[in-house]
Amino acid sequence: MSDLRITEAFLYMDYLRMSECIQISIAVCRIGIYTCFRALCCKGPPPARPEYDLVCIGLTGSGKTSLLSKLCSESPEEVVSTTGFSIKAVPFQNAILNVKELGGADNIRKYWSRYYQGSQGVIFVLDSASSEDDLETARNELHSALQHPQLCTLPFLILANHQDKPAARSVQEIKKYFELEPLARGKRWILQPCSLDNMDALKDSFSQLINVLEEKDHDVVRM
Numbered sequence: 001m002s003d004l005r006i007t008e009a010f011l012y013m014d015y016l017r018m019s020e021c022i023q024i025s026i027a028v029c030r031i032g033i034y035t036c037f038r039a040l041c042c043k044g045p046p047p048a049r050p051e052y053d054l055v056c057i058g059l060t061g062s063g064k065t066s067l068l069s070k071l072c073s074e075s076p077e078e079v080v081s082t083t084g085f086s087i088k089a090v091p092f093q094n095a096i097l098n099v100k101e102l103g104g105a106d107n108i109r110k111y112w113s114r115y116y117q118g119s120q121g122v123i124f125v126l127d128s129a130s131s132e133d134d135l136e137t138a139r140n141e142l143h144s145a146l147q148h149p150q151l152c153t154l155p156f157l158i159l160a161n162h163q164d165k166p167a168a169r170s171v172q173e174i175k176k177y178f179e180l181e182p183l184a185r186g187k188r189w190i191l192q193p194c195s196l197d198n199m200d201a202l203k204d205s206f207s208q209l210i211n212v213l214e215e216k217d218h219d220v221v222r223m
């Protein structure tokens with residue numbers, strides 16, 4: 001074979017290799033563009049979160065509005081005592097809680113039971129640092145709620161709020177004082193210490209409540 005032929009054959013092989021590389025590069029680019037397009041444009045709507053209707057009760061000043069406002073990232077400075085009731089949709093990663101807060105003043109509490117219908121769970125907020133008299137009133141109200149025909153089968157989240165105050169009772173003291181063990185036997189309930197400045201504890205207790213509402217946690221009655 002002449003030198004010229006050999007050179008031509010080498011050039012042709014180089015040409016084939018180069019075109020192969022170009023074709024592979026184009027294929028890789030096409031896959032990349034397609035993946036980006038799917039990620040940006042074809043992403044479907046996020047799956048709908050389940051919604052639960054809850055009722056939130058507790059004496060005036062226990063912190064119901066403040067806690068719910070903080071969970072909704074609203075400014076706690078604007079909190080005023082609730083006259084009647086107020087409803088907030090509190091968003092969580094895996095659920096939306098439609099919480100109906102009932103004002104806790106003396107003249108409003110007697111109407112609480114009119115607003116229980118349709119509830120799927122109960123949030124009871126108490127001031128762990130309150131006077132003996134107020135604590136006793138809170139205990140009576142919690143006992144009435146736990147025994148009410150429209151609430152007695154529902155999961156209860158009991159928030160022992162105001163834990164940042166030096167006078168706050170511990171969870172063990174509250175559990176004993178509120179006689180939760182005999183009264184709440186057989187019911188699904190969570191007792192959680194919390195305060196306005198500890199959102200992690202608060203969010204954790206709501207996650208537990210959502211698990212109970214979804215019936216993922218069958219072992220939540222803590223005796």
Ligand SMILES: Nc1nc2c(ncn2[C@@H]2O[C@H](COP(=O)(O)OP(=O)(O)OP(=O)(O)O)[C@@H](O)[C@H]2O)c(=O)[nH]1
Pocket residue numbers: 058059060061062063064065066067076079080081082083102103104105125161162163164165194195196197
């Ligand atoms: N130090 C302290 N103060 C709190 C805490 N939670 C609420 N408060 C304060 O307690 C006061 C009453 O809070 P609210 O959220 O209005 O109480 P509420 O239970 O909604 O009261 P009503 O709507 O009247 O039934 C406000 O000044 C809050 O800032 C807490 O954990 N620690």
Ligand SMILES: [Mg+2]
Pocket residue numbers: 064065066080081082101103
């Ligand atoms: Mg309020």
